[in-house]
Amino acid sequence: xxxxxxxxxxxxxxxxxxxxxxxxxxxxxxxxxxxxxxxxxxxxxxxxxxxxxxxxxxxxxxxxxxxxxxxxxxxxxxxxxxxxxxxxxxxxx
Numbered sequence: 001x002x003x004x005x006x007x008x009x010x011x012x013x014x015x016x017x018x019x020x021x022x023x024x025x026x027x028x029x030x031x032x033x034x035x036x037x038x039x040x041x042x043x044x045x046x047x048x049x050x051x052x053x054x055x056x057x058x059x060x061x062x063x064x065x066x067x068x069x070x071x072x073x074x075x076x077x078x079x080x081x082x083x084x085x086x087x088x089x090x091x092x093x
Contacts, residue, residue, distance in 0.1 A: 059073065 059076065
């Protein structure tokens with residue numbers, strides 16, 4: 001009978017130790033997940049900034065480029081002017 005109790009105590013002790021290790025592992029993984037999310041957000045922000053710079057460069061190049069690019073730039077400028085006009089009308093109302 002004593003052997004059975006000792007065996008159960010030993011098994012419970014091992015299970016408790018495994019539980020502690022799993023909890024510590026979970027905490028470490030949660031920390032890694034948080035760090036990866038932060039890195040992902042930072043990378044997204046950088047990508048957005050580069051995309052904005054790319055679009056600005058593309059617009060500048062289109063203004064300096066061929067007739068096709070110039071007409072594309074004029075269309076974009078006209079669209080922007082129309083948007084501004086709409087905003088002014090809405091503000092005036």
